[in-house]
Amino acid sequence: MSTAALQEPWAKSDNPAAPIPVHQKMSRDDLIMRIALCVLAAWLVIAVLLPLGALLIKSFEGPDGGFVGVSNFALFFANPSLTQSISNSLSIAIVSTVICVLLSFVFAYGLMRTCMPGRGIFKLISQVPLLAPSLLPAISLVYLFGNQGFAKSMMLGQSIYGPIGIGIGEVFWTFPHALIIMITALSTSDARLYEAASALKASAWRTFWTVTIPGARYGLISATFVVFTLVVTDFGVPKVIGGQFNVLATDIYKQVIGQQNFRMGAVVGLLLLLPAVFSFAVDQWVQRKQSAAMSSRAVAYEPKPDAFVDTAFLVICGLIAAAILTVIFTALFASLATLWPYNLTPSFKNYDFDNMDGGGWQSFFNSLRMAGFTAVFGTAIIFSGAYLMEKTKGFGAGRFVFQFLALLPLAVPGIVLGLGYIFFFNSPANPFNFIYGTTTILVVCSIAHFYSVAHLTAVTALKQIDQEIETVSSSLRVPFYRTFFLVTLPVSLPAVLDIAMYLFVNALTTVSAVVFIYSPQTTLASIAVLNMDDAGDVAPAAAMAMTIFFAATAVRVVYTGLVRGVLGRTQAWRHR
Amino acid sequence: MNTTQGVTVRVENCAKTFADGTRALDPVTLDVARGETLVFLGPSGCGKTTMLRIIAGLEKPDSGGRVLFNAQDVTRIPIERRNVGMVFQSYALFPNMNVAQNIAYSLALRGAGKAERDSRVAELVALTGIEGLENRNIDQLSGGQRQRVALARAVAMRPSVLLLDEPLTALDAALRERLRGELDRLLRTLGITTIYVTHDQSEAMTLGDRIVVMRKGAIAQVGSPRDIYFKPASRFVAEFIGAANIIDAVSDNGVLVLPGGRLAVDKTGHGQVAAMIRPESIGIISPEAAFLVGRVASVSFTGDRQRLVVDGASDKPLIVDASNTLAVKIGDTVGLTVAPSAIQFLQGA
Structure with a gap:
């Protein structure tokens, strides 16, 4: 104990109030990171x-721009055709949601819990609707069951224009969204529970209701709200096939x-x-519950072959x-037919967009x-923002905001x-008014x-990286941006590509976000689908919808190739 | 390169209260000599990592606390400017770089030319015994090799203080034992002031010039490994370090009065005491010749020795480490002998 001046170790501080920590000089890194985070926050604002x-x-x-309280709302609720849209929207959303969630649950169950053949190809097909604007299924339904549809007789005299068409179109379009949630819900099941159930001689039916459904309940809740919100707020399907059946999303457009x-x-x-806000709140709640429900000791469930179940x-x-x-x-056929349904000779006449509106x-x-700009700038902004939010030291309030x-x-x-x-x-008083009508506003x-x-x-990707990498780097006196570019970014490449692909495909297929802000100089393919259908x-x-579909598919194929090829080599360390 | 590098470190009145009011550390004052290896040892949640992070500059002490390197106050200086090398339990190696790139990571930035970098990497690779692995990727290394790369990377910039946070904990027991010795040799070669955090007492014993035993955010004892082992300051330290028999008995003028007889001690006066005796300090002799006897309740043979539990001698069963050749079986009555100097009186709880 020669050099240790040891203070009485059991002495407690006399000051009952929580002491203030010593003020540490902010490092240059900390300052830059905080400023950058504020800039990106301002961008989001x-x-x-x-x-x-x-x-x-x-x-x-x-009408004159003055404050009129809730009188606009009063006007809305006094208009029976507008309030009718509320009940139309709700009823169509409830029916579509129930059907979509049931179908996606069954499909996910087949993928995750049975040994049926062709699961890989089924999963691939299930994601196809994501590659097209929501207008596409509606157009297809017109060709299938519309006035000149080749399967019109299947409608038994009912019209596809209206709730039936909207419902089918919405189920098609929201199916992959629900399926992804269901696959996640069914993949996080614990095989030990099934072993316990069979040891207790529970019937398959009882096991399903006491183990499978409770295990997937958060996925069911989450999928229900996600699909409901997507349907209520979707504009593409009812626009094309809604006929006289008004819903809220098309009302906005009409107004x-x-x-x-x-x-x-x-x-x-x-x-x-x-x-949307309600669904968001539910989703946040579900995520908290779900992460708590899964224990790290859980054993993954391995389905066993069963001829009857697998065939079914x-x-x-x-x-x-x-x-x-x-x-x-x-x-595809409709787009290639010279003149549906009279002349079905294949031609590219319909792809001659330059001679059409x-x-x-x-x-x-x-x-x-x-979509390219959205993918490039969006990925840069979003990944940087997530990095700064995760890695900035202190600054709790800023990171929370x-x-x-x-x-x-x-x-x-x-x-x-x-x-x-x-x-x-569009307000002339806005200093950013100059971007109105440009590609920039569409990208933003x-x-x-x-x-x-x-x-x-x-x-998620950043959380998977060892949190001490930044600490080690700063102890080595390496500026954070160097570590960001040399370590964090290369290590996160799969997530970065994933984000870029997601942004590209969605920017390509979206209608709703851009339908109000395109200009004659910046018309988009998805808008063209809408306008040509209207005309x-x-x-x-x-x-045009198929052209979008092929472009999105091509990007997906390139992405898959990149992931399998380049990433397969550079990310080898992940598999150990 | 056996030059004593590094600085003296002084931690002065450093306490840590987290924002939610949790007291992680009571005020601590401590000096670390230049080139010394100081080990913080304690169970999880005792504040040892908080202590290390305060020294690193990753946590700020409560106001009034100071950290000094070579008598210079660095409390307000962030980690980037403290010149500390760090090794974590996870090693935090850069997964997308090979061994040489990991080690040279900080060198490239310091304006070091390629030749200089290469020679420094070669030097460090030789020092840490990982020659030939320079071009390996991190995922191709064993746990022990990773640990050495992390250490080489941490000392590449010749830090003033080396801070190691449980650097061997992620490894399996046999490897840990082997690396303990190597790490000790390496730290001595480097001669850098080193602060080491662990919950493993054997690691602390092997590596530490001095050990700081911590408990519930406070220092329980500071001392050399021998001091800590043979002269624990409290029941907690005695029980945390190695196996210990702690006997509550009456001491009466140089004699400890026990149910199974008496033990001579070098303590005068009369009163209730808590006495600590290490299992290996108790000798087994024939009961006729002994002042203290008991009955063997269990024998476990562990190869290098056999551990006996002896009933009836003390207020609770005594643990005795006996020679592996001693013929003894359950139910035998044995005599026990302990040198008075091996009996340590404990204070406090």
Whole structure:
């Protein structure tokens, strides 16, 4: 104890109040990171929060721009055709959600819990609807069951234009979203529970209700709310096939584009925000519950072959997959037929976009450019934001605010965000007014709209990296940005590519987020589909939708190739 | 390169209260000599890692606390400017770089030319005994090799203080034991002031010039490994380090009065005491010749020795480490002998 001056170790501090920590000089790294985080937070404020604020203000404005309280809302609720849309939206959403969740559960069960053959190909087919705008299934349904549809007799005299068509289209379009959640829910089951159940001689039926369903209950809840929100806020399907059946999402479009009644559009937009916000809250709750429910000692469930079960699921999943492919191939055939249904000779006449309304091939190239910018800038912004939020030392309040801003877009339907963009960016008083009508505003809106999912992907990837890497680097006196570029970014490459792909495909296929803010110079392919369909050029609309589909598919194929090839080599360390 | 590098470290009145009001560390004052290896030892949650992080600059002490390197106050200086080398339990090696790139990571930035970098890497690779692995990827290394790469990377920049947080804990027991010796040799070669955190007492004994035993955010004892082992300051230290018999008995003028007889001690006066005796300090002799006798309740043969539990001698069963050749079986009555100097009186709880 020669050099140790040891203080009485049991002496407690006399000061009962929590002491303040010593103030440490902020390192240059800390300062740069905090400033960068604030800049990105400011970006989110401009791209998400302020447009929503503008929407809110608009809904309380009178025709002369003054504050009129809730009178716009009173007007809305006094209009029976508008309130009818609420019940229409709700009923169609409830029916579609029940069907979609049931189908996706059965499909996911087949994929995860049975030994049916062809699970890989089934999973691939199930993701196909993500590669097309929601307009595509609606157009296909017109060709299948419409007035001149080749399967019209199957409708038994009912019309596809209206709730039936919307319901089928929405189920098709939301199916992959629900399926992903269901696959996750069914993959986190504990084999030991099944062993215990069979040791107790529980029947298969009893085991299903006491083990399988409780295990997947959070997935069921989550999928229900996600699908419900998607259906209520989707605009593409009811626009094409809704006929006289009005829903809230198409009402916004009619109020804003048709009647130029922006205030009423804002009121409907706020109403659409409600289910989305509610669903968001439920999802957050579910995520907390689910992460607590899974123990690290759980044993993965390995399904055993069972001829009867496997055949039954093969039939059911085969029917679902066939339905998905039928929708896609119908659009393809319709787009290739010279004049449906009279002249079915294949031709590329419908792909001759330059001789039609809707912006021609230029709108497709605009879309590629817009999606490309969204992928490049979006990935850079989102990944940097997630990195700064995760790695900035201290600054709890700033990081909390950033997390809130980053998750906010999850609760905002695209059509509502787009409407907010009109009010916010079109105002001459806004210094950012100059981006109105340019590709930039489309890119900004798309990044903002798809921010949250990409942000969560980045955060998950960053959390998987050893947290001490940054600590070691700073002890080695290496600036954080060097470690970011030399270590964090290369190690996170799979997530970065995943984000870029997600942003590209979604920016390519989205209609709702951009329908209010494109200009004649920046028409997009998905908008062209909408406008051509509106103008009665349904076959060219199908052709354009298929063009989008092929572009999205090509990007996915390139992505898969990259992941298997380049990443397979550089990320070898992951597999140890 | 056996030059004594590094600085003296002084921790002065450093306490740590987290934002939620949890007291992680009571005020601690401690000096570390230049080139010394000081080990913080204690169960999880005792504050030893907090202590290390305060020295590193990763945590700020409560106001009033100071950290000094070579008498210079570094409390307000962030980790980037403290010139400390760190090795973590997870090693935090850069997975996308090979061994040489990991080691040279900080060198490239210091304006070192390629030749200089290469020679420094070669030097460190030789020092840590990982020659030939320079171009291996991290995932191709064993746990022990990773640990050495992490150490080489930490000392590449010639830090003033080397901070190691449970660097062997992730390894299996046999490897840990072997690496303990190597690490000890390496730290002595480097001569850097080293602060080492562990919950493993054998590691602490092997590596530490001095050991700081911590408990519930406070220092329980500071001393050399021998001091800590043979002269524990408290019941907690005695029980935490190795096996210990702690006897509550009456001491009466140089004699400890026990149910099974008496033991001579070098302590005068009369009173209730807590006495600590290490199992290996108790000798087995024939009961006729002994002042203290007991009955063997269990015998476990562990190869290098046999551990007996002897009933009836003390207020609770005594643990005795006997020679592996001693013929003894359950139920035998044995005599026990302990040198008075091997009986340590404990204070406090």
